[in-house]
Amino acid sequence: MKQTFFQYCGMLLALLLASASQCFGQLPLNQFKSLSDSAYQAVPEYQTGNKYQKDAILFLDMVADTHPYYIKPERRTEWFAKKAALLEQCKDMASDEAFADALIAVLGPLRDKHTDIATVKRMQEAKKTGSEKGAADAVEDVDRSQVMSPHNSFYDYRFFPEESICYLQFNRCMSASDYPFDKFLNDMFAKMEEEHIKTLVVDAQYNGGGSSQLCGQLLEHLYPIDKLKNFTTYLRFSDLMASYNPGIAQVKKNWEADGHKDELYQIPAPKMPADYQQPKLYEGKVVFVMGPRTFSSAGMLMTLARDNHIGTIIGSKSTFPPSHYGEIMPYRLPNTDVLGSISCKYFARPDAATVDDAFIAPDYEVDLNDKAAAWQFIVQHFSVASSNAKN
Numbered sequence: 001m002k003q004t005f006f007q008y009c010g011m012l013l014a015l016l017l018a019s020a021s022q023c024f025g026q027l028p029l030n031q032f033k034s035l036s037d038s039a040y041q042a043v044p045e046y047q048t049g050n051k052y053q054k055d056a057i058l059f060l061d062m063v064a065d066t067h068p069y070y071i072k073p074e075r076r077t078e079w080f081a082k083k084a085a086l087l088e089q090c091k092d093m094a095s096d097e098a099f100a101d102a103l104i105a106v107l108g109p110l111r112d113k114h115t116d117i118a119t120v121k122r123m124q125e126a127k128k129t130g131s132e133k134g135a136a137d138a139v140e141d142v143d144r145s146q147v148m149s150p151h152n153s154f155y156d157y158r159f160f161p162e163e164s165i166c167y168l169q170f171n172r173c174m175s176a177s178d179y180p181f182d183k184f185l186n187d188m189f190a191k192m193e194e195e196h197i198k199t200l201v202v203d204a205q206y207n208g209g210g211s212s213q214l215c216g217q218l219l220e221h222l223y224p225i226d227k228l229k230n231f232t233t234y235l236r237f238s239d240l241m242a243s244y245n246p247g248i249a250q251v252k253k254n255w256e257a258d259g260h261k262d263e264l265y266q267i268p269a270p271k272m273p274a275d276y277q278q279p280k281l282y283e284g285k286v287v288f289v290m291g292p293r294t295f296s297s298a299g300m301l302m303t304l305a306r307d308n309h310i311g312t313i314i315g316s317k318s319t320f321p322p323s324h325y326g327e328i329m330p331y332r333l334p335n336t337d338v339l340g341s342i343s344c345k346y347f348a349r350p351d352a353a354t355v356d357d358a359f360i361a362p363d364y365e366v367d368l369n370d371k372a373a374a375w376q377f378i379v380q381h382f383s384v385a386s387s388n389a390k391n
Contacts, residue, residue: 029123032332032339033243035062045087051335052090052099058333059103059340060086066238068325068346069110071264082106096337097121103338113208113295114326114343123339148289148371150206155181157188164198164384170218173210173297181214189221189282198384200282202301203289205315205368209296218301221279222286223310226272229350231300234264236344240329264346286311287382290360291368292319296326299360300347306360307350314377315368318360322349 035058040046046057060083064076086106093099096119103117111117118126147158147167154172159165166188175181192200202218219228237256242249255265290302290313299320305311306322325343332339348355364381366374 027330027341029120029339032330033240034332034334035059035240035243036334037239037243038062049087050090050093052093053087054335055099055333055338056086056090056103057083060106062240062331063107063342066236066240066329066342066344067110067115068234068236068264068343071236071262073262099336100338103340110325112320112325114328115341117338117340120337120339146371147375148203148205148368155184159191159195159197160379161195161197163379164196165201165379165382166192166197166199167201167203169203169206170298171204171206173207173212173214175211175214182217185217185221186279189279192282192284193280197284199285199287199382201287201289201378201382204294204298204301205289205291206293207295207298208293209298212297212300215297215301215304219304219310221282223308224281225276225278228304229308230269230304231350232269232348233267234346234348235267235327236264236346238344240331240342241344244329267345285382287378288313289366289368289374290315290318290362292316294318295320299324302360303349312364312382313360313362314364314366315362316365317362320360321358322360323347323355323357 038058038061040057040061043057046054049057060080064070064079070076070079086102089102090099093102100117100119100122104111107115107117148169151169151171153169154174154176155168155170157166157168160167168188176184219225237248237252239249242252286305288302288305288311294302294315299318299322302313302318303322305313323346325346327343327345328341329344330339330341349357364377366377368374
């Protein structure tokens, strides 16, 4: 019997391969699945190749079968056209580190924080950034010239009563164990109401992503959720996915048997629970700060703000495309010490007219390297006394 719609959804819910709140470099090594079921392992060039050629063959096959970009046959043809040169390069490969760099070069523009290559050595040497905590209260005696410098927390806020500004530095889309983000937000917005704060600044210039759930929790305080235009999410079924969950293999087979070969699966939008109660909406000005390090879920927050006309975006042009690939699956190449992650989903932005845009431009270009000037720009344009704020 073929899978029904709800059975498809059930399979997808079981597909938690790598937590959305974790990036490639943060994953424990035991979460990397070894590539071991490629049909290419039976071909002569694999059997006679050295360890780098073997893993290059497996890598090329896996990317073509897994990444949503390569759902189109003509793109897979272009991808496999790189094979001969890569195998030739691997003949005299000197180290796993050099091999990893060769694969990175082959990935080209598809390499991002979701689709990437590393080695066990590089993973072990990678250092964590930021502390796993949330800060509850405003910091006393703030040096206003350094307000926008990076703070040592996932998220914290500071009040500037004279300007009626609440400055929220949102550094990671991950809920801190000592202060969960939803509680943090409830407390922050309650205090903003008590203090009659008229402007909220959401600084995500250091936020490389994590769980988009946290961005949704923030948006609940800013916009009617039943009216929010959201991303359309597409999934690509693959052999790698099936290796994590054998049931996916049958779903993939049935999906293709229904005539959906070379087609992405559109994941149904979640339905709002009947008993859902939205938090009280903040009615003041909202300013989002976007920088070169804003990425992934934080980039999705910027995109939703733009496409739903929520507040103003300042900073620099985005380094992410508003429609993008994401949701990582980790893997290990079996003949070397090379590890990788690859996207399995495509997120199409809400604004269909700009779905293929390569970047988001801020409403105001602001040099974020000059912290004092950037903060002064915010005060001048968005403080309660200002009359020329753009909303």
